[in-house]
Amino acid sequence: MAHDEVSGHDTAASDSSAVETTRGTTAGTTVIASDVVNPGEPPHRKRVTDVDPKANKTAQRSVYTLFYLSIAGSVFAVAAYMAFPIEDGDPTALRLNTLFIGIGIALALFGIGLAAVHWGKALMYDKEGIDERHPVRGTDATRERAVEIFEQADKESGFGRRTLIRNSLIGALVAFPLPGLVLFRGLGPQNEDPVELLSHTMWQKGSRLTLDPTGIPVKAADITIGSVFHIIPEGLNEREDRLEQKAKAAVLLMRLNPDDLNISPGREGWSYDGIVAYSKICTHVGCPVALYEQQTHHLLCPCHQSTFDVVNECEVIFGPAKRPLPQLPIEVDSEGYLVAKSDFNEPVGPSFWERP
Amino acid sequence: MTSTIERADAHEAPVSKPAKGGGFTGAAANYIDERTSISGVVKEFGRKIFPDHWSFMLGEVALYSFVVIILSGTFLTFFFQASMVETHYDGSFVPLKGVEMSAAMESALHISFDVRGGLLVRQIHHWAALLFIAAIGLHMLRVFFTGAFRKPRELNWVIGFLLFVLAMAEGFTGYSLPDDLLSGNGLRIIDGLIKGLPFIGTWTSFLLFGGEFPGTDIVGRFYTLHILLLPAILVAFLALHLVFVVVHKHTQFAGPGRTEKNVIGYPILPVYAAKAGGFFFLVFGVIALMAAFFTINPIWNYGPYDPSPVSAGTQPDWYIGFADGALRLIPPGLEFVWLGHTWSFNIIIPVIALVGLLALVAIYPFVESWVSGDKREHHILDRPRNAPTRTAIGAAGVTFYAGLWAAASSDLMATHFQLSIEGVIHVIQAWTVLGPFLAYFVTKRVCIALMKKDREIVLHGFESGRIVRLPGGEYIEVHEQVDDYERWKLVDYEVYEPLMLRPNSKGKITGAQRLRSRMSKWFFEDRIAPVRTQELEASHAHGHDGTHGEIEKGPGLV
Numbered sequence: 001m002a003h004d005e006v007s008g009h010d011t012a013a014s015d016s017s018a019v020e021t022t023r024g025t026t027a028g029t030t031v032i033a034s035d036v037v038n039p040g041e042p043p044h045r046k047r048v049t050d051v052d053p054k055a056n057k058t059a060q061r062s063v064y065t066l067f068y069l070s071i072a073g074s075v076f077a078v079a080a081y082m083a084f085p086i087e088d089g090d091p092t093a094l095r096l097n098t099l100f101i102g103i104g105i106a107l108a109l110f111g112i113g114l115a116a117v118h119w120g121k122a123l124m125y126d127k128e129g130i131d132e133r134h135p136v137r138g139t140d141a142t143r144e145r146a147v148e149i150f151e152q153a154d155k156e157s158g159f160g161r162r163t164l165i166r167n168s169l170i171g172a173l174v175a176f177p178l179p180g181l182v183l184f185r186g187l188g189p190q191n192e193d194p195v196e197l198l199s200h201t202m203w204q205k206g207s208r209l210t211l212d213p214t215g216i217p218v219k220a221a222d223i224t225i226g227s228v229f230h231i232i233p234e235g236l237n238e239r240e241d242r243l244e245q246k247a248k249a250a251v252l253l254m255r256l257n258p259d260d261l262n263i264s265p266g267r268e269g270w271s272y273d274g275i276v277a278y279s280k281i282c283t284h285v286g287c288p289v290a291l292y293e294q295q296t297h298h299l300l301c302p303c304h305q306s307t308f309d310v311v312n313e314c315e316v317i318f319g320p321a322k323r324p325l326p327q328l329p330i331e332v333d334s335e336g337y338l339v340a341k342s343d344f345n346e347p348v349g350p351s352f353w354e355r356p
Numbered sequence: 357m358t359s360t361i362e363r364a365d366a367h368e369a370p371v372s373k374p375a376k377g378g379g380f381t382g383a384a385a386n387y388i389d390e391r392t393s394i395s396g397v398v399k400e401f402g403r404k405i406f407p408d409h410w411s412f413m414l415g416e417v418a419l420y421s422f423v424v425i426i427l428s429g430t431f432l433t434f435f436f437q438a439s440m441v442e443t444h445y446d447g448s449f450v451p452l453k454g455v456e457m458s459a460a461m462e463s464a465l466h467i468s469f470d471v472r473g474g475l476l477v478r479q480i481h482h483w484a485a486l487l488f489i490a491a492i493g494l495h496m497l498r499v500f501f502t503g504a505f506r507k508p509r510e511l512n513w514v515i516g517f518l519l520f521v522l523a524m525a526e527g528f529t530g531y532s533l534p535d536d537l538l539s540g541n542g543l544r545i546i547d548g549l550i551k552g553l554p555f556i557g558t559w560t561s562f563l564l565f566g567g568e569f570p571g572t573d574i575v576g577r578f579y580t581l582h583i584l585l586l587p588a589i590l591v592a593f594l595a596l597h598l599v600f601v602v603v604h605k606h607t608q609f610a611g612p613g614r615t616e617k618n619v620i621g622y623p624i625l626p627v628y629a630a631k632a633g634g635f636f637f638l639v640f641g642v643i644a645l646m647a648a649f650f651t652i653n654p655i656w657n658y659g660p661y662d663p664s665p666v667s668a669g670t671q672p673d674w675y676i677g678f679a680d681g682a683l684r685l686i687p688p689g690l691e692f693v694w695l696g697h698t699w700s701f702n703i704i705i706p707v708i709a710l711v712g713l714l715a716l717v718a719i720y721p722f723v724e725s726w727v728s729g730d731k732r733e734h735h736i737l738d739r740p741r742n743a744p745t746r747t748a749i750g751a752a753g754v755t756f757y758a759g760l761w762a763a764a765s766s767d768l769m770a771t772h773f774q775l776s777i778e779g780v781i782h783v784i785q786a787w788t789v790l791g792p793f794l795a796y797f798v799t800k801r802v803c804i805a806l807m808k809k810d811r812e813i814v815l816h817g818f819e820s821g822r823i824v825r826l827p828g829g830e831y832i833e834v835h836e837q838v839d840d841y842e843r844w845k846l847v848d849y850e851v852y853e854p855l856m857l858r859p860n861s862k863g864k865i866t867g868a869q870r871l872r873s874r875m876s877k878w879f880f881e882d883r884i885a886p887v888r889t890q891e892l893e894a895s896h897a898h899g900h901d902g903t904h905g906e907i908e909k910g911p912g913l914v
Contacts, residue, residue, distance in 0.1 A: 029729045029876065030853040034886035038848070039840035041613030041620065081472055089448035094469060098476045102648020105476075109641035116634025124627050131405040131619045133605055133735060136508040187577075188563040195558065197568050212664050230664060244568040247544075247663035280664060284702065285548025285683065286569070287541060288666045302668045303545060304684045305767055305777050318778055320683060320702045322691030350548035351691060352558045355698040 041128070049122045059122040063115045070111025077104025195354045199347045201233075201248040203328060208234040209253060209277065209338040218253070219336045223275050228292045229253040231277065233340070248348055250280040250288060251328055253338070254310055256297060262312050270329035275338065277328040278314050281349040282306055284321035299325070323351070406628050407608035407621035411498045416632060418491035420639040421484045422594070428481040429530075429583065435471060437463035438579035440535065440572040449656050457535070457660030460575045464534035464655055479647035485530060486652075487643060489523045489675040496520060500720070500750050503738035504607045507731065510721040512600040515593050517718045522590045524675050529582040531673055534653075535575050540661025542672055543574060545680070552703030570661065609737045610848035612841040616735050669768055674761075681763030682706035685785050713756065720749075727875045728852050741810075742849040744803035745879045751799035752792035759788030800882065807884035810846045813838060814887045815895040851883040852876075 048055040080100035086093050138146070154160050188194075208217040212230040215237050223229065231251040239245055258274035270276075278299070282289050287303035292310075298317070299308040306319030314325035326348050329341035347355055389395045406412075439459040445452045447462070448469040467474040496516060499505055505513035528546075532539045547569045550561045566573030605619050614620050622628055658667070672680050683706050690701035724746065725731075740747040762769075763784045770777040817835035825831050838846070855876035859865050 029855050029880075031730070031850050032853065032883075032885045033850045034847040035888050036844065036847045036886075036892065037889075038615060039612050039844055042841045084472075086448070086469065086472055089450065089469070094475060097472055098479070099648050101473045102476050102644055106641045106644040106648060109637045109644055113634045113637030113639075113641055116630045116637065118634075120627050120630030120634065124630060126622070126627070128620050129403065129405050129623050130613075131605065133617050133619060135733060136604060184563070187566060188559065189567045192562075192567065194562045194568075198558070213662070232664070241568075243570050243661070243663060247569055250664040282548075285545045285552070287544060287548075288664050290664075290666045291668060302666055302670055302767065303541065304680075305781070316688060319688060320686045320690075322689055322700075322702060350551050351698045351700045351703075352551040352561075353554055353556075353697055354558055356693070356696065 044127055047122065047126060050126075056123070059118065063119045063123065066111045066115035066118065068111075070108045070115070073104050073107025073109075073111055075104075077101050077108060080104050195352075198248075198349070198352060198355075201343055201348060202236060202239075202245045203233050203249055203340045203343045205340065205342050206333070207340050208333075209251065209330065209340065210234045210236075212250065213237070217337045220272055220275060220332045220338055221336060223253065223255045223338075225255050225257060225274065226294050227255055228294070230280070230290075247286070248281065251277050252280045252289070252292065252299065253277050254292065254297075256310065260297070260311055264313060267313070267327065267329075269331070270327055270341070272330055272332055272338065275330065276310065277330050277338075277340075278308075278310070278325040279328065279344060279348040280325075282321060283316075283323040283325060283348075284319070284350065286350040289325065401602070402625045403623040404602070404605075405619050405621045405623055406606050407614075407619055409609055411502070412606065413635065414491055414495040414498050416635055417639055418488055418495055419594075419598075420636045421488040421491060421643065422590075423636065424484040424640050424643055425481060425488055426587070428477050428484060431477050432467060432481055433583060435463060435467045435474065436460070436533070436579075438533065438576050440575050452656060452659065455660060458575065460533060460535040461655070461660045464536070468656065476644075476647055479650075479652050480643055481530075482652045483646045483650075484643045485527050486674060487639075489520075489527055492516075492520050492523055493675075496717075497750070497754070501740040501747055502607070502609075503734065503743055503746065505721040506734040507725060508604055508733050509600070509607075510725065512597060512604070513721050514718055515597050515600070517714075519590065519593050519597060521714065522586055522593065526582060526586050526590065527673055527675055529578040529586065531653075531676075532578050533575060533582060534655045535661050536655035537658035537661050537665065537667075538653075538655070538670060540570060540663075541666055541670060542676070543570065544663065545683070549683070549703055549707070552700035553707070554697070554699060554704065570663070605735070607735050607737050609739070610845055612844050614736065614848075616733065619735070669771070671768070672764065677764035678757055678760040679706075679710055681760040681766075681784075682710055684763045684766055684781065685760065685788060687785070710760075713753070717753070724879075727855075727872060727879050729855065729872075729876075730852070736848065738849065741803040741806040742851070744800045744807070744882060747803050748796045748800035752796040755791040755795035756788060759784055759791055763788070804882055804884060811884055811887055814843055814846050815891065847886045849886055851885055852880040853883075854880045 049059050050056075077100075080097070080103075084093060084097040084100055086097045137143070159166055209231045210217045210233065212232045215232065215234065217234060218229060218231070229252070231253045232246060233249050236242060236245055236249065253275065255273075255275045258271075261271065261274065261276065263271070280288050280290070282301045282303070284301065284304055284306050287301050289299045289301045289306070289308065291300040291302055292298075293300065297310040299310060299314065301307075301319065301321070304320050306321035307317050308314040308321075308325050309317045313327060316322060316324060326344045326346050328344055330338055331341050333339045385395075437459040441459045442456055443459050443462050445455050445457055445462055445465065447453075447465050449465055452465065464478075467478055469475070499513065499516070528542070532543055547561050547565065550564065551557045553560065561569065564574070564577075565571040566577070606621075608614050608619055608621070611620070622631075659665075671677075683703070686702045686706055688702075690705065692699045692701070738746075740750075763781070766780045766784060767777060769775065770780045817837040820834045820836040822834045823831055824834055855873045857865060857870065857873040860869065
């Protein structure tokens with residue numbers, strides 16, 4: 001389309017310099033430049049403040065007024081610090097404290113900033129100057145001397161000649177950071193097996209399903225069709241590693257019409273009269289799958305929008321997750337409380353390399 | 357004997373002093389110089405010239421917001437407790453009274469509600485951080501689109517790239533420190549992301565968190581990274597970055613009098629000291645104003661971290677959005693068990709895409725210089741239009757990034773505009789994959805069209821808006837010639853011709869050479885050469901003052 005609208009021949013001949021290409025090849029990329037002559041710097045144009053003494057005076061006045069305004073701003077900020085206490089815990093007081101100290105500081109800063117820039121632009125001598133550029137590389141003499149120094153050092157030390165010394169030095173330098181690296185093994189737990197930890201949760205046969213965060217056990221009779229409960233295992237709140245356990249054991253409890261549930265062989269006894277319990281931890285990267293759409297029976301992860309279908313054992317119907325949410329087998333104990341039948345039958349939460 | 361010599365020396369030094377003018381300032385300057393030889397620094401740098409252009413301020417914004425970050429962050433460290441020890445909140449914020457939380461969260465609330473001006477400084481710190489990364493991003497785009505990364509500045513581009521990555525790391529570690537619900541969820545996502553990596557994932561996660569997620573170590577560790585390790589590296593690279601700016605001298609746009617061998621602009625003392633110094637206060641002022649008026653990261657609304665609750669519409673800070681978006685865009689079902697291990701391609705592919713994007717950014721200068729074979733120093737900036745392929749590549753990159761970034765807000769778009777989340781994701785998926793190609797094509801054509809327009813203006817002048825009726829009744833618009841200075845801005849650029857594929861000294865054509873030739877063709881095939889004197893003269897002789905040329909050319913106006 002726009003292929004070289006200037007005939008390449010005469011341009012290449014007269015002006016363009018062939019650019020050196022990678023070492024050892026002769027092929028070069030041709031540069032096409034204009035041969036129009038640089039007209040040089042345009043004549044200096046005076047500003048209003050240069051020619052009109054009144055404008056000059058006004059600019060001068062603006063500059064020092066702004067500096068004084070800045071002082072006023074600083075004083076205002078200090079006064080605001082004292083005038084707006086926040087100690088009584090009133091949110092309005094906090095807002096005013098933040099607002100007025102902030103405005104004072106901003107005024108102090110803008111005053112200095114505007115004044116300095118205005119001073120620079122309107123009053124300071126504004127003829128542009130010229131600096132010469134020199135090639136970034138050192139001069140040939142400097143480079144030669146540098147090479148000479150290295151050669152001399154090499155000769156005096158025998159670095160290149162005494163290869164045994166040199167190689168052993170390199171070896172030692174490579175080896176010496178290793179202990180330091182090994183020390184960082186201590187960042188992780190020494191006597192725990194991550195795979196083992198990730199494969200089990202607090203749930204075990206008979207542990208009651210309790211409400212999150214209160215820990216009150218729930219009875220099957222309390223769960224009406226269409227409702228959803230956030231569940232943690234009983235005793236979780238008393239544990240030292242409460243958050244670590246919760247990050248694996250959090251469960252969503254829902255009751256659907258038993259006829260709506262499609263139960264696969266082997267999972268017949270995992271639910272109780274339409275009450276199902278699924279891990280709340282997303283199988284994508286572990287966010288809590290907290291949004292339940294009652295009408296469609298879909299669970300939605302608010303982080304990356306993976307959507308799970310509760311009717312079909314929480315299989316993924318949209319989003320980046322692949323695996324269904326693991327189901328917690330549940331039953332009812334003699335007092336009518338919901339309890340776990342066992343732990344989850346697979347690791348919950350995000351996938352990991354060693355996961356079978 | 358020696359003492360006399362010393363005394364003679366001592367007598368010699370003060371002789372030069374009065375010449376400089378007396379007074380306290382002179383005496384103080386003399387005192388310092390005699391102990392530091394600082395006059396050499398003033399002589400070397402005091403009148404150093406910096407060229408002027410609004411786009412050169414973007415890097416300054418980044419620098420100044422970093423200074424603000426250091427100032428405000430230092431203040432915060434005096435109050436913040438980087439500990440995950442469980443405690444019960446007992447501060448002024450009533451709704452959270454008695455709630456169990458970590459000491460980190462409690463101290464962050466203490467800064468917000470019980471330290472006068474503490475909330476202001478917290479918000480200054482956070483806003484400055486958001487501005488810092490935004491300014492770095494824009495600065496990088498400026499450098500990219502103007503070709504300022506070319507020799508001798510390739511290494512400084514890489515240093516700047518590292519600063520960008522470090523800034524994002526600083527942002528993420530800082531975001532995680534208050535240990536609130538939102539930041540904890542961010543960490544949860546990072547944990548899941550790391551666990552999904554093959555071979556190293558599980559152990560990396562356990563090393564990072566000191567055991568199972570969330571553990572009680574991560575805030576302390578991130579604190580060390582956030583206030584010690586990362587800032588130390590960042591400051592070192594920043595210093596190096598600025599040293600190179602001095603060594604290379606700043607680039608300048610083409611203009612009358614400007615060449616590859618000079619730099620035209622204002623001296624540091626006094627003009628740049630005033631303008632750049634004043635600009636620091638302006639940047640700080642804008643940040644202070646934002647912090648005074650706009651709440652950022654209201655952790656008290658989120659509450660302490662708990663793995664179970666989460667609110668809908670959670671958003672990361674903007675600069676992490678592209679990573680979060682990449683996780684959302686990946687199509688479903690990309691996870692397999694193979695050879696007894698779980699391969700989470702729903703994580704591996706986004707990670708590769710992100711790392712790949714960043715790697716391309718880092719190595720671009722070397723790719724372009726290899727393709728062009730240009731080993732000269734470049735100090736005159738390209739106007740983006742004059743390097744159409746580079747500009748188009750940049751536009752494609754920006755479009756790709758924009759797709760990933762938009763995806764991080766897919767749920768908000770769906771709820772705000774009442775669309776289905778599936779629809780939004782599918783549209784952004786298409787955008788992210790096809791958009792870059794479209795952007796590339798459109799940008800390249802627009803650049804070439806603009807170059808044609810420039811060429812037209814140089815040869816035939818610009819439309820003056822003056823309509824003249826000729827004796828024959830014909831109307832024409834008078835075109836006026838641009839003056840020498842304006843013309844120079846339009847012609848002072850270079851284009852390359854594609855590389856000719858020739859055998860090397862051994863008479864062979866290597867594969868690398870073939871690739872280079874193909875890429876050279878891709879880069880430089882479409883081009884508009886700058887106007888040459890001959891053409892200019894021809895065009896003028898033709899129309900003698902431009903007006904005539906247009907009369908001849910002016911079609912369809914009769």
